[in-house]
Amino acid sequence: MSAIAVPATARPTGWRKLIGFNMLTGILLGIGGWFLGYWIGGRFTGVNIAYYSKTAGQNDISIMLGYLLGVVGFLVGLGFANYPLKRMLGHPPSLAEQESEGEGLYKYFTLSTDHKVVAKQYMVGIGLFFFVAGLNAMLIRTELLQPNVHVFGANQYLTLVGMHGSMMMGTMTSGLLGPFATFLVPLMIGSRRMAFSRVSAFTFWLLMAGEVILLTTIFFGGFQTGWTGYQPLGAQGTAGYDAYIGFFALVGLSMTLFGFNLVVTITTMRSPGMTWTRLPIFVWGALTTAWLMVLAAPMLIAALLMAASDRTVQTAFYIPGQGGSAYLFQNLFWVFGHPEVYILALPGMGIVLELIPVFSRKPLWGYRLAVAGMLGIAFLSFFVWQHHLFVSGINADLRPFYMLSTELISLPTGFIFLCAMGTLWRGRIRLTVPMLFCLGWIFNFLWGGISGVFNSDVPSDVTTHGSFFVMAHFHYTIMGGLIFAFFAAIYYWVPKMYGWKLNERLAKIHFWTLFIAFNSTFAPLFALGFMGMPRRVVTYNPAWQGLNIWVSVSAYFIGLSMLVFLFNVVWSLAIKREPAPANPWHAKSIEWELPTPLPVHDFDRIPVFDHDPYPYGEPAPTRAPVIAPAGRTA
Amino acid sequence: MDGTNHFRRVVLLWLLATVIMTPIVIFVFGPGLPPGNGTVEASGQVTDNTVLLATATPVALGVLVYLGYVLWAFRERTPEVVLDGPPIRGNSSVQFWWLIVTTTLVLFLAGYGTIRMLADGSGGGQGPNPLAVPATPAGGKLVVQVVAQQWQFNYRFPGYGGVETNQVELPANTLVQFNVTSLDVIHSFWAYQLGVKADANPGVNNVAYVTTKGPLTFQVRCAELCGVWHGYMFGTGYVVSRARFAAWIAQQRVKFAPATKQLPPYSKTYFPQALRRAG
Numbered sequence A: 001m002s003a004i005a006v007p008a009t010a011r012p013t014g015w016r017k018l019i020g021f022n023m024l025t026g027i028l029l030g031i032g033g034w035f036l037g038y039w040i041g042g043r044f045t046g047v048n049i050a051y052y053s054k055t056a057g058q059n060d061i062s063i064m065l066g067y068l069l070g071v072v073g074f075l076v077g078l079g080f081a082n083y084p085l086k087r088m089l090g091h092p093p094s095l096a097e098q099e100s101e102g103e104g105l106y107k108y109f110t111l112s113t114d115h116k117v118v119a120k121q122y123m124v125g126i127g128l129f130f131f132v133a134g135l136n137a138m139l140i141r142t143e144l145l146q147p148n149v150h151v152f153g154a155n156q157y158l159t160l161v162g163m164h165g166s167m168m169m170g171t172m173t174s175g176l177l178g179p180f181a182t183f184l185v186p187l188m189i190g191s192r193r194m195a196f197s198r199v200s201a202f203t204f205w206l207l208m209a210g211e212v213i214l215l216t217t218i219f220f221g222g223f224q225t226g227w228t229g230y231q232p233l234g235a236q237g238t239a240g241y242d243a244y245i246g247f248f249a250l251v252g253l254s255m256t257l258f259g260f261n262l263v264v265t266i267t268t269m270r271s272p273g274m275t276w277t278r279l280p281i282f283v284w285g286a287l288t289t290a291w292l293m294v295l296a297a298p299m300l301i302a303a304l305l306m307a308a309s310d311r312t313v314q315t316a317f318y319i320p321g322q323g324g325s326a327y328l329f330q331n332l333f334w335v336f337g338h339p340e341v342y343i344l345a346l347p348g349m350g351i352v353l354e355l356i357p358v359f360s361r362k363p364l365w366g367y368r369l370a371v372a373g374m375l376g377i378a379f380l381s382f383f384v385w386q387h388h389l390f391v392s393g394i395n396a397d398l399r400p401f402y403m404l405s406t407e408l409i410s411l412p413t414g415f416i417f418l419c420a421m422g423t424l425w426r427g428r429i430r431l432t433v434p435m436l437f438c439l440g441w442i443f444n445f446l447w448g449g450i451s452g453v454f455n456s457d458v459p460s461d462v463t464t465h466g467s468f469f470v471m472a473h474f475h476y477t478i479m480g481g482l483i484f485a486f487f488a489a490i491y492y493w494v495p496k497m498y499g500w501k502l503n504e505r506l507a508k509i510h511f512w513t514l515f516i517a518f519n520s521t522f523a524p525l526f527a528l529g530f531m532g533m534p535r536r537v538v539t540y541n542p543a544w545q546g547l548n549i550w551v552s553v554s555a556y557f558i559g560l561s562m563l564v565f566l567f568n569v570v571w572s573l574a575i576k577r578e579p580a581p582a583n584p585w586h587a588k589s590i591e592w593e594l595p596t597p598l599p600v601h602d603f604d605r606i607p608v609f610d611h612d613p614y615p616y617g618e619p620a621p622t623r624a625p626v627i628a629p630a631g632r633t634a
Numbered sequence B: 001m002d003g004t005n006h007f008r009r010v011v012l013l014w015l016l017a018t019v020i021m022t023p024i025v026i027f028v029f030g031p032g033l034p035p036g037n038g039t040v041e042a043s044g045q046v047t048d049n050t051v052l053l054a055t056a057t058p059v060a061l062g063v064l065v066y067l068g069y070v071l072w073a074f075r076e077r078t079p080e081v082v083l084d085g086p087p088i089r090g091n092s093s094v095q096f097w098w099l100i101v102t103t104t105l106v107l108f109l110a111g112y113g114t115i116r117m118l119a120d121g122s123g124g125g126q127g128p129n130p131l132a133v134p135a136t137p138a139g140g141k142l143v144v145q146v147v148a149q150q151w152q153f154n155y156r157f158p159g160y161g162g163v164e165t166n167q168v169e170l171p172a173n174t175l176v177q178f179n180v181t182s183l184d185v186i187h188s189f190w191a192y193q194l195g196v197k198a199d200a201n202p203g204v205n206n207v208a209y210v211t212t213k214g215p216l217t218f219q220v221r222c223a224e225l226c227g228v229w230h231g232y233m234f235g236t237g238y239v240v241s242r243a244r245f246a247a248w249i250a251q252q253r254v255k256f257a258p259a260t261k262q263l264p265p266y267s268k269t270y271f272p273q274a275l276r277r278a279g
Helices: A014-018 A023-044 A052-056 A060-078 A082-088 A104-109 A115-143 A154-172 A177-188 A197-220 A240-268 A281-312 A326-360 A367-383 A385-389 A396-408 A410-424 A433-456 A458-464 A468-498 A504-531 A542-575 B006-032 B040-073 B092-123 B242-255 B257-262
Strands: B141-149 B152-157 B163-165 B168-171 B175-182 B187-191 B196-200 B206-211 B216-222 B234-240
Touching (some): A060 A281, A115 A154, A115 A197, A154 A240, A154 A326, A177 A240, A177 A281, A281 A367, A326 A367, A326 A385, A367 A410, A396 A410, A410 A433, A433 A468, A458 A468, A458 B196, B040 B092, B141 B196, B175 B196, B196 B206
Parallel strands (some): B141 B175
Antiparallel strands (some): B152 B163, B175 B206, B187 B216, B216 B234
């Protein structure tokens, strides 16, 4: 029996399942909440108050309140109010109210407190919006096939650019930790769950609500600011900017809570023997990222609250000439925004360093150096943000400091490279699909890092700032880094998470097409930036059309490569399902000692650790058979 | 193992690659690096870019040669059998030297960039109180105010009766001081061939310097997303001989005389209209 008893209440069956606290109820209440908020906001308007967007016939207070009550309705419909209400009314706590093995697919559409279910919810939710944001990129590249406007209008184009950037940034902050840390951190540290199971579910559903809000921007004229949302352009923008505010504020809240949850889980819930020096390196990546989330994301929420009040109740935090400052938003945004890019990068580093030992059949080389690298990156990332503002005229005398701090970050990043490279040395390298993606990560991140040196150097940044060079740089680190780590993790851990393997032949096609198309897309963008093409333009110098066509066609190949992946998922899931063995990679970390599929409560006995997860080539340590989930394998 | 000195092989391969590639980078790619040699500051940036690229070349080659070598030398030849490699958990002297080398490189780059930037400001926006002012050449100094608004740049010449033009010409062999500001949202004044980029912030006077050389045609583009027609915010400027500049500016003063009377007096910043803000 599991440690925590599941209440044996009779569950509804068939269509009756739809009545109750689930996603459908959430959506219905969310829509109801939207209309209620919109109506209340309409009542607030006085004749003396005129809004920025008045010309468009839109009332920002109505829209903001609509989003707010819509989100509240959605969460109540999912059942997030039940537990606090029950407790307030004196009912006993019921941790496992929604945990059940017998629910089948239905449980994925409800508030689930099982970390494995939340992880799979994250996987599908994030995959969905990653796909949407990727489609936006295809549309952007379609417009850039010609130097003049030909498919979309300027406003539509900028909205696409803003949605692509915001959705990728907002979604992928949880892109690696959402599915993989939620699933693996409890297993790897020998805990049965995250510290705050309900918060785990909350951060997921909040993120989904945010994504839907961002999509609604198209009904309100879109937004013209890109993902950075600079002020006072934002204050001037159409009501679509309210969707941007709502989206990023919810993402910020989701990130803060998720980070908090991870920090507490990893700090307090490690099982006996799981000392800090035995922690899998992926967990270190999750921990350092979690700290960044906790400390940086509140800045974003604060910045956006001020933007929201500028637009609704006519404060002037960001309005120059009214006592506000456009610099204020830039500062707050990048105080969040630079740690944010390491929130994207660090989990990927953790995954790569976690996987390379498995496929080199060697212990992780320089474990402490890798940990120092992650801590160093996390620490330094708070002191570099004004390198985004080198030519803005703000604190110009401090530029040598920001130049130094930015370039110092390449030291801890170098540690990560050294550890990855050291692990490969004299190994028995097995070029499996996850390993190919890890090697792809090293290759791409190398160019991302080297191009970063040009951006960090003020004289060089005078040319590269705000150009396609910067755009290519961060796509090399984020897409070439994070996304490659994302797919490495998918191919590596899906057999454990879902119990089936992805087809290897299709996976290899996916890797090679993605790797080639990715480099063919973004390497020419360095050249375009050097030639002087600014970011986010709908028109450009006709002399650059040849390279732009090359880039667009390569981008379509990225899209095709993603379709290969989708086809692989459908093929391996529905058409030719291959059950995965418990340990297909012969890995030595604990998640592979567990049966596939995992029992609801993971461990019947909490494991005791006496070595780290990388004893390759060393005499196999004897761990007591801590996992004996008798009768629980499907 | 097999007794092959893999380490020496990697180092030799890397040395070979570096000796071949670094001169190619410096002498073949270097002169083509942006933003060209149109002005003193632009030439400075070309030098800077060349130094960065030349420093990065051995680093990138090191990683690539290493990766290529280990994938060739240590690839599992019999993947059917799962065998472990040697349990090497680190090497303190490698870690030590790695730290020394990377720290030296980073400090060199930061120091070099700082010295280059403080010499003449490198054409970047330096805010209202610029620290790095280039030496004034024989041609003297010209102040040009760049007034950005949605969606065009205008140029105001305080030394010539505060006339405002929508085209820009600059005299050759002159130190030009751009006072960049904005009337509405954040723009960025990017004169590519001049090697100048400075954000135009509403309410802020952002100063950038450039020392012109001979005649030059330069592109001006907005480098900060400033609203719907951001993509259309570009233009062409010219560096011309001092005599032609004098003729041009005199002509502009006559042409825009009625408009100049309507303009507010020259100021470091302007707040003409609040942003569609009522009340």
